[in-house]
Amino acid sequence: MQTLISIVLPVYNEEAGITQTIKVLENFVATQPQDFELLFVDDGSTDASVELIKSMQSKYRNIKLVQFSRNFGHQLAISAGIRYTMGDAVVVMDADLQDPPEVIPAMIKEWQNGSQVVYGKRRSRAGESWFKKVSASAFYRLLQKVSSIDIPLDTGDFRLMDRQVVNQLRRMHETDPFVRGMVSWIGFKQSSVEYERKERIAGTTKYPLKKMLNLALSGLTSFSDLPLKLALNLGLVSLGFSVIYSLFSLFNHFNSMNFMIGSLFGTTGLILISLGLVGIYLYQTFKASRKRPLYIVANTSGFSESEREQHE
Numbered sequence: 001m002q003t004l005i006s007i008v009l010p011v012y013n014e015e016a017g018i019t020q021t022i023k024v025l026e027n028f029v030a031t032q033p034q035d036f037e038l039l040f041v042d043d044g045s046t047d048a049s050v051e052l053i054k055s056m057q058s059k060y061r062n063i064k065l066v067q068f069s070r071n072f073g074h075q076l077a078i079s080a081g082i083r084y085t086m087g088d089a090v091v092v093m094d095a096d097l098q099d100p101p102e103v104i105p106a107m108i109k110e111w112q113n114g115s116q117v118v119y120g121k122r123r124s125r126a127g128e129s130w131f132k133k134v135s136a137s138a139f140y141r142l143l144q145k146v147s148s149i150d151i152p153l154d155t156g157d158f159r160l161m162d163r164q165v166v167n168q169l170r171r172m173h174e175t176d177p178f179v180r181g182m183v184s185w186i187g188f189k190q191s192s193v194e195y196e197r198k199e200r201i202a203g204t205t206k207y208p209l210k211k212m213l214n215l216a217l218s219g220l221t222s223f224s225d226l227p228l229k230l231a232l233n234l235g236l237v238s239l240g241f242s243v244i245y246s247l248f249s250l251f252n253h254f255n256s257m258n259f260m261i262g263s264l265f266g267t268t269g270l271i272l273i274s275l276g277l278v279g280i281y282l283y284q285t286f287k288a289s290r291k292r293p294l295y296i297v298a299n300t301s302g303f304s305e306s307e308r309e310q311h312e
């Protein structure tokens with residue numbers, strides 16, 4: 001049987017460029033030996049993205065659409081999208097052509113040579129602010145240092161995964177998924193393909209600072225307990241300091257009000273930071289224990305009858 005590759009594309013208010021993305025991808029897949037399906041997950045767009053995707057469905061038979069009932073976020077859109085794929089391998093990419101389709105054949109080649117995960121490694125990132133580049137680079141290096149698993153540097157979610165890996169991902173129901181970490185955790189043979197990350201073709205980033213910080217936080221808290229240990233260590237240091245200081249004050253008549261106030265603020269800060277950290281982990285456990293569905297699919301289109309049965 002002909003090999004089928006699924007491409008999953010999360011979409012959030014991409015009306016400015018979505019039509020071009022679809023055209024470029026369709027032209028690309030037409031030149032490839034494998035069959036392709038394009039699976040768009042609309043993450044609660046409030047613009048014309050959905051209408052534009054649907055209007056392309058009449059022109060191209062391989063376009064599938066899963067619509068969320070509201071904006072649930074990029075990582076959940078990916079998690080949902082892969083659940084609807086049928087391909088022997090699944091590629092995840094941005095819907096703004098920042099991840100160039102020309103890299104996909106190299107990924108497929110690595111896959112055919114026995115890698116179950118082939119991730120795109122950014123050699124450069126065009127059109128992104130220095131702040132984003134510096135903060136992203138610092139974050140990935142920090143995460144690699146502190147996390148319990150090996151998350152490759154400078155990779156986003158642009159990657160190819162074998163069906164075996166996708167099936168394992170589908171078993172994971174994390175409330176705050178950090179997909180690239182989860183894929184590393186799954187294991188199997190993983191390799192990389194380098195590429196130049198391009199500028200988005202249209203529109204603006206859907207990742208404002210707040211979403212970026214949240215992503216970083218969920219990456220840190222779901223793959224590392226270092227922040228908790230840090231809180232513990234800070235507490236120990238602060239306790240040690242106060243013992244030494246108390247002894248010191250007993251034997252000397254050292255009595256400066258300013259110093260007292262300073263250390264009061266210092267210790268209060270440490271306590272609050274530690275409490276906050278514990279709170280974040282506790283909230284993650286609380287969210288997981290609620291057992292709510294992770295996202296809500298309002299509609300699907302472009303799937304065949306038999307595919308639909310498999311989704312049930």
Ligand code: UDP
Pocket residue numbers: 009010011012013014043071072073074077093094095096098200204205206207
């Ligand atoms: N996206 C999404 N939900 C969101 C934010 C973004 O589905 O809440 C999609 C977006 O449409 C794009 C991909 O996720 O296809 C990556 O987002 P974006 O390109 O804005 O991020 P950047 O490349 O700037 O990091």
Ligand code: MG
Pocket residue numbers: 094096098200
């Ligand atoms: Mg992008």
